Amino acid sequence: xxxxxAEKLHRVGMAIFQGAGASESEAKQVMELxxxxxxxxxxxxxxxxxxxxxDLVLKGKTKLGxxxxxxxxxxxxxxxxxxxxxxxxVARQTMNxxxxxxxxxxxxxxxxxxxxxxxxxxxxxxxAVEQDMIGYCCVNATPQVVPFGGMQRMFNQSPxxxxxxxGEEPPFVLDISxxxxxxxxxxxxxxxxxxxxxxxxxxxxxxxxxxxxxxYRGGAGLPMGGPVGYKxxxxxxxxxxxxxxxxxxxxxxxxxxxxxxxxxxAINIGAFRPISEFKKEMDDLLRAVKNSKVAPGFKEILLPxxxxxxxxxxxxxEGIDVPQRxxxxxxxxxxxxxxxxxxxx
Amino acid sequence: xxxxxAEKLHRVGMAIFQGAGASESEAKQVMELxxxxxxxxxxxxxxxxxxxxxDLVLKGKTKLGxxxxxxxxxxxxxxxxxxxxxxxxVARQTMNxxxxxxxxxxxxxxxxxxxxxxxxxxxxxxxAVEQDMIGYCCVNATPQVVPFGGMQRMFNQSPxxxxxxxGEEPPFVLDISxxxxxxxxxxxxxxxxxxxxxxxxxxxxxxxxxxxxxxYRGGAGLPMGGPVGYKxxxxxxxxxxxxxxxxxxxxxxxxxxxxxxxxxxAINIGAFRPISEFKKEMDDLLRAVKNSKVAPGFKEILLPxxxxxxxxxxxxxEGIDVPQRxxxxxxxxxxxxxxxxxxxx
Numbered sequence: 001x002x003x004x005x006a007e008k009l010h011r012v013g014m015a016i017f018q019g020a021g022a023s024e025s026e027a028k029q030v031m032e033l034x035x036x037x038x039x040x041x042x043x044x045x046x047x048x049x050x051x052x053x054x055d056l057v058l059k060g061k062t063k064l065g066x067x068x069x070x071x072x073x074x075x076x077x078x079x080x081x082x083x084x085x086x087x088x089x090v091a092r093q094t095m096n097x098x099x100x101x102x103x104x105x106x107x108x109x110x111x112x113x114x115x116x117x118x119x120x121x122x123x124x125x126x127x128a129v130e131q132d133m134i135g136y137c138c139v140n141a142t143p144q145v146v147p148f149g150g151m152q153r154m155f156n157q158s159p160x161x162x163x164x165x166x167g168e169e170p171p172f173v174l175d176i177s178x179x180x181x182x183x184x185x186x187x188x189x190x191x192x193x194x195x196x197x198x199x200x201x202x203x204x205x206x207x208x209x210x211x212x213x214x215x216y217r218g219g220a221g222l223p224m225g226g227p228v229g230y231k232x233x234x235x236x237x238x239x240x241x242x243x244x245x246x247x248x249x250x251x252x253x254x255x256x257x258x259x260x261x262x263x264x265x266a267i268n269i270g271a272f273r274p275i276s277e278f279k280k281e282m283d284d285l286l287r288a289v290k291n292s293k294v295a296p297g298f299k300e301i302l303l304p305x306x307x308x309x310x311x312x313x314x315x316x317x318e319g320i321d322v323p324q325r326x327x328x329x330x331x332x333x334x335x336x337x338x339x340x341x342x343x344x345x
Numbered sequence: 346x347x348x349x350x351a352e353k354l355h356r357v358g359m360a361i362f363q364g365a366g367a368s369e370s371e372a373k374q375v376m377e378l379x380x381x382x383x384x385x386x387x388x389x390x391x392x393x394x395x396x397x398x399x400d401l402v403l404k405g406k407t408k409l410g411x412x413x414x415x416x417x418x419x420x421x422x423x424x425x426x427x428x429x430x431x432x433x434x435v436a437r438q439t440m441n442x443x444x445x446x447x448x449x450x451x452x453x454x455x456x457x458x459x460x461x462x463x464x465x466x467x468x469x470x471x472x473a474v475e476q477d478m479i480g481y482c483c484v485n486a487t488p489q490v491v492p493f494g495g496m497q498r499m500f501n502q503s504p505x506x507x508x509x510x511x512g513e514e515p516p517f518v519l520d521i522s523x524x525x526x527x528x529x530x531x532x533x534x535x536x537x538x539x540x541x542x543x544x545x546x547x548x549x550x551x552x553x554x555x556x557x558x559x560x561y562r563g564g565a566g567l568p569m570g571g572p573v574g575y576k577x578x579x580x581x582x583x584x585x586x587x588x589x590x591x592x593x594x595x596x597x598x599x600x601x602x603x604x605x606x607x608x609x610x611a612i613n614i615g616a617f618r619p620i621s622e623f624k625k626e627m628d629d630l631l632r633a634v635k636n637s638k639v640a641p642g643f644k645e646i647l648l649p650x651x652x653x654x655x656x657x658x659x660x661x662x663e664g665i666d667v668p669q670r671x672x673x674x675x676x677x678x679x680x681x682x683x684x685x686x687x688x689x690x
Contacts, residue, residue: 076421076452077616107421107452111617134587147634149643154634162583172586174579181573197572206640226571227542228526234519234649237634238507241517241627242479246617251630253637271422272456272591282586285596289492289499289582292598295551298494304579 002327003319004345009047010035012330012344016050019337020057021064022086030088033119038320041311044184045120048326051333053086053117058336062086062116068093075105079247082115087260091118095127095137095264102133102266111247112262117141121161122175122305128163128266129171132275135163136265140244142256145179145221148233151206153220156252157182158239165269167279169286173305178235179221186212186221191325199226239263347672348664349690354392355380357675357689361395364682365402366409367431375433378464383665386656389529390465393671396678398431398462403681407431407461413438420450424592427460432605436463440472440482440609447478447611456592457607462486466506467520467650469609473508474516477620479612480508485589487601490524490566493578496551498565501597502527503584510614512624514631518650523580524566531557531566536670544571584608 004012010031017027030053038046056062066085070078078097082090094110101108118124121137128135138160143153158178165171181200189196190212203209204218215221223232242263244251249261269278290303322330334341349357355376362372375398383391401407411430415423423442427435439455446453463469466482473480483505488498503523510516526545534541535557548554549563560566568577587608589596594606614623635648667675679686 072617074451074616076450077613079617105421105450106419107454109452109612134591146640147637147646149640149646150634150637151640152637154637162579164583164586172582174583176576176579180570199571202640206638224570224573224576225525226544228569230647230649231521231569234507234521237517237630237649238509238519241509241630245623245626245630246479246614248618248622251626251633253630253633267454268422269591271419272417272424273593277593278590281590281596285582285586285590285598288596288598289495292492292495292497292499293551295491295494295496295547301492301494302575304575304582 001321001323003321005319006035008345009320012341015339015344016334019339020054030086033088033123037120039312039315040308051329054333076101076107078110080112082112084114087116087118090115091124095124098264098266099128099131102268106268106271108266110264113247113249115260115262121159122173125161125163129165132165132269134267137161138239138243139260139262140240140252141260143252148223148229154253155236155240158236166282166286169283178232180224186215346666346668348666350664351380353690354665357686360684360689361679364684365399375431378433378468382465384657384660385653396674399678421446421452423455425457427457429459432461432463435460436469440469443609443611444473444476447613451613451616453611455609458592458594460605460607466504467518470506470508473611474510477510477614481610482506483584483588484605484607485585485597486605488597493568493574499598500581500585503581511627514628523577525569531560
């Protein structure tokens with residue numbers, strides 16, 4: 001597999017997006033988040049997405065240069081029409097809007113429709129952390145996960161992200177889905193020809209399966225929780241409703257062509273506690289958890305966000321492995337916009 | 346086991362609380378929620394709590410007639426000192442405060458410390474639903490659950506509740522914990538001498554156990570998710586931070602004597618969508634999920650809140666089974682406040 005330093009891969013992506021007509025600023029905003037996903041180890045949300053994003057641009061479904069439109073607004077809330085701009089660009093603007101509202105009024109909630117794939121939830125939640133706020137972001141999208149006890153795809157994986165500032169410690173970052181597995185992990189197992197762990201998916205007849213192919217042959221993902229999967233199911237519904245129905249995107253089961261419905265929230269910590277006290281207690285908690293006793297069979301307790309920070313340190317030095325198939329697709333995508341991307345590596 | 350109609354059990358509880366010095370209004374507010382918990386089938390949060398509540402009153406740790414105190418406030422937020430009033434009374438007032446703020450400013454968040462056990466999260470979330478709002482409530486409390494990969498009690502079960510209005514359908518209600526099992530379910534298994542399902546708890550050495558006694562012999566509860574238990578762990582941390590650190594109660598690991606830290610939020614749906622459209626889409630979603638294809642091994646898809654509604658219908662007619670041991674404790678508690686509770690049945 002070709003290995004690239006982040007800067008090189010960034011340059012390749014910049015060239016492709018600009019080749020497709022994106023402004024330098026648009027290309028940069030999207031590429032920063034895609035490369036960040038690769039760096040932290042979530043390759044499913046990294047440069048592997050470029051071919052799809054560019055195809056949508058070339059088909060005119062993603063509108064370059066689109067301006068977001070605030071449809072309805074109050075000092076604490078906004079409903080935003082994303083006008084089918086690049087998802088990352090829309091979601092950065094809407095998160096900034098939530099943050100501005102929280103700066104003025106302590107809480108900001110922004111709900112967005114007509115929005116393309118925005119990538120990882122943590123990226124937006126972390127924007128609030130930089131302002132000493134608690135950040136939250138969730139989306140609904142294509143239905144791929146069944147209700148607890150069901151076998152029909154009704155909900156998206158229902159990703160949700162929280163970020164909360166600490167003092168000397170890195171911020172708390174949680175980026176999970178309400179399903180057992182993100183869709184990307186199933187795709188990775190399929191690409192590698194590997195089995196999935198039990199409990200991730202069912203086949204088209206509703207029976208448990210460990211074969212990722214079954215997921216693509218009419219099967220579906222399961223809500224998290226295993227025997228208490230009604231919990232993951234319930235959380236998926238909360239995500240579906242707050243991101244999908246509140247925004248007007250519509251619930252996930254109505255179909256994937258509606259893009260992503262987005263719910264973003266920023267909460268000003270200073271409205272409740274002096275930020276220095278809050279951060280001190282965050283440090284204490286993070287350290288207490290990290291240093292608490294490890295169970296048999298585990299080497300250490302990994303805080304949410306810790307695996308990602310480690311992978312990033314490593315990949316910043318060693319570079320990002322791009323699977324040959326992904327690289328070939330990037331080469332093809334380059335050709336579509338009349339580029340030889342090898343010139344940019 | 347003695348079986349009582351809800352009204353009788355309510356009368357017994359009223360007598361005990363008033364016998365301990367509570368005003369009629371205080372007794373009524375607490376008893377309504379305890380009886381509601383019994384009616385919907387969550388006996389762990391029903392009249393079984395009365396002896397503990399009364400003991401705290403008699404010891405002076407719970408202050409009857411306490412007034413909540415708003416320590417810090419903005420149009421959208423409040424930090425509240427519960428002054429150790431009865432938890433249900435404090436949490437009703439603080440949720441009402443969140444709702445008032447959401448009525449004026451579309452979002453209200455109230456964070457509360459010095460608060461006793463407030464009971465079920467759904468009760469408060471549902472208060473928002475009556476005002477066409479989305480309601481959310483979570484608390485932290487005594488540490489009883491380990492981090493993923495850990496064996497030390499660091500987090501509470503971390504209960505959280507969401508309620509969202511529908512139109513013709515009953516509202517969406519989710520009341521879950523971020524751990525596999527609520528503490529009450531472990532207590533019930535212990536009382537019945539039954540084994541727990543695998544994956545609920547570990548023993549004092551950090552090994553998996555199905556013996557509920559192990560939980561009380563230095564063991565602990567596990568975060569939800571099984572092999573992806575880092576998800577339940579992450580959600581527990583969010584609850585611990587938003588309910589515990591934001592309120593000043595402190596994180597769960599600091600100990601149980603700090604009571605419950607409470608985070609309550611109300612979001613005005615009308616700020617985003619016309620409420621009639623929102624409710625119509627909620628009905629559509631709830632019906633689509635309910636009527637979606639059932640997986641092998643399941644009889645039907647149960648919506649969040651549906652088991653509770655069914656149990657309530659049944660118990661309103663058939664009455665509430667009170668285990669003999671619980672009844673005996675209620676009799677003893679009655680004696681402490683110079684009452685023969687049998688006179689009230």
